[in-house]
Amino acid sequence: xxxxxxxxxxxxxEHLDAAQRALSxxxxxxxxxxxxxxxxxxxxxxxxxxAHTWMRSIFPYNTLQEFETAWHLGNYVxxxxxxxxxxxxxxxxxxxxxxxxxxxxEKALHWKRTLDVLxxxxxxxxxxxxxxxxxxxxxxxxxxxxxxxxLPELKxxxxxxxxxxxxxxxxxxxxxxxxxxxxxxDRVVSSPADxxxxxxxxxxxxxxxxxxxxxxxxxxxxxxxxxxxKFEGGSINIARLAPQDYHRWHSPASGxxxxxxxxxxxxxxxxxxxxxxxxxVDVFCENKRSVMTMTRSSTGSLVAVVAVGAxxxxxxxxxxxxxxxxxxHRGQCLGAFLYGxxxxxxxxxxxxxxxxxxxxxxxxxxxxxxxxxxxxRVGAGPS
Numbered sequence: 359x360x361x362x363x364x365x366x367x368x369x370x371x372e373h374l375d376a377a378q379r380a381l382s383x384x385x386x387x388x389x390x391x392x393x394x395x396x397x398x399x400x401x402x403x404x405x406x407x408x409a410h411t412w413m414r415s416i417f418p419y420n421t422l423q424e425f426e427t428a429w430h431l432g433n434y435v436x437x438x439x440x441x442x443x444x445x446x447x448x449x450x451x452x453x454x455x456x457x458x459x460x461x462x463x464e465k466a467l468h469w470k471r472t473l474d475v476l477x478x479x480x481x482x483x484x485x486x487x488x489x490x491x492x493x494x495x496x497x498x499x500x501x502x503x504x505x506x507x508x509l510p511e512l513k514x515x516x517x518x519x520x521x522x523x524x525x526x527x528x529x530x531x532x533x534x535x536x537x538x539x540x541x542x543x544d545r546v547v548s549s550p551a552d553x554x555x556x557x558x559x560x561x562x563x564x565x566x567x568x569x570x571x572x573x574x575x576x577x578x579x580x581x582x583x584x585x586x587x588k589f590e591g592g593s594i595n596i597a598r599l600a601p602q603d604y605h606r607w608h609s610p611a612s613g614x615x616x617x618x619x620x621x622x623x624x625x626x627x628x629x630x631x632x633x634x635x636x637x638x639v640d641v642f643c644e645n646k647r648s649v650m651t652m653t654r655s656s657t658g659s660l661v662a663v664v665a666v667g668a669x670x671x672x673x674x675x676x677x678x679x680x681x682x683x684x685x686x687h688r689g690q691c692l693g694a695f696l697y698g699x700x701x702x703x704x705x706x707x708x709x710x711x712x713x714x715x716x717x718x719x720x721x722x723x724x725x726x727x728x729x730x731x732x733x734x735r736v737g738a739g740p741s
Contacts, residue, residue, distance in 0.1 A: 492523035503602035511535040528694035538689035539735035544656035552604045553597035554727035557717045578643035591708035606694045609686045613652040662705040711739035
C-alpha cells in the first residue's frame with residue numbers, strides 16, 4: 359500500500375510502520391526525560407531539523423524529507439486582542455500522527471492495528487502523567503511554554519503543590535481570572551475555552567472552509583438523528599485547545615442541562631492539518647467525545663456543547679454537580695481534559711445567535727483560527 363501526501367507525492371507503505379515506532383518512542387521517552395525541556399522532545403516543532411535527529415533512525419530518510427515538504431507543519435492564528443498574526447508550529451507528536459494520512463487513508467486509518475496504536479499510546483501517556491513521578495514534568499513544561507506569567511491566575515499558583523502532571527495540566531483558575539463579557543446581557547454567548555476559535559453561521563460554511571474530512575454530519579457528531587434535526591441550518595463554534603492552554607471548558611450560555619451522552623471513539627489529532635485537508639477521515643465524528651445539551655434560559659432553545667478528546671487525551675471529566683437537571687450560568691466551568699490537545703464544539707439552532715463578524719471573517723475569508731479566552735463574547739441573539 360502507498361500513501362499520498364497533499365502534494366500528490368507517493369510515500370512508501372513503510373511509513374505506517376515508521377509512524378507506529380515513532381509515536382511509541384515519543385511517549386516512552388517522555389517519562390525518562392521528565393526534567394528536560396518538553397519542546398526538545400514531546401513538543402518539539404515537527405518541521406525543525408534539530409527536533410527529530412533521533413527520528414532519522416526510525417524513518418526512511420526520504421519518507422521524512424518528503425513528509426516535511428509535503429505537509430505545512432503548523433498553522434497561522436490571529437490574536438483577537440492585538441490583531442497580530444503568528445505561526446504556530448506543530449509539535450512532533452502531532453507530526454507523527456499525520457503520517458497515517460494518505461490516498462488510502464480510509465483503509466489505513468481504520469486498520470485495527472492503527473486504532474490500537476492510537477488508543478494504547480493515549481492511555482499509556484495518561485497513566486504516566488497520573489503517576490506521582492510525573493510532577494517532575496511540571497516546571498520544565500511551565501518554562502518551555504512561558505507560562506510563568508499565568509501562575510497568579512491559578513487557584514493554586516504554586517507548581518510544587520500539584521501532586522501529578524495531570525493535576526497541573528487540568529489546573530483551575532481563580533474565580534475572577536476570566537471576566538465574562540456583558541454578564542447582564544442574556545443575549546450574549548461566550549467562548550467556552552481559552553482556545554483557537556473558528557465560527558461559522560452554518561454547518562455548510564464550516565464544511566466549505568474548515569471541516570474537510572469525508573463523512574462529517576451532525577447526526578454522526580451528536581450520535582442522534584433526532585438531535586441533529588434540531589440544529590439543521592444552525593451555527594457552529596469550534597474551540598481548539600493546544601497543550602499549553604488552560605484545559606477546562608466553560609458554559610457558553612446560561613441554562614439547564616438537558617442530557618449528557620458519552621460516545622466512545624478513537625484518538626486522532628484535532629490539529630487543523632487533520633481537520634481541513636480534503637479526503638481525510640472525519641476526526642470530530644470518530645474521536646471519543648461527550649455530548650451535553652442544555653436548554654438556554656433566555657430563549658428555551660437547545661444548545662449542544664460537545665467535548666472532543668484527542669491524541670494523547672485519555673479523559674474527559676465533568677466537574678462535580680454537572681449533570682442532567684443542573685442549572686449552569688454563562689462562564690461556569692463544566693469540566694476538564696487531561697493531558698493533550700482537545701476541542702469543544704458548540705452548536706446553536708438556526709436563528710438563535712448572530713456570530714461576531716470579526717470571528718466569521720477570520721474563519722472564512724482569512725482561513726485562520728482566532729485566539730480568544732473563556733468568557734469573551736462570540737455572538738448574541740436572537741435578533
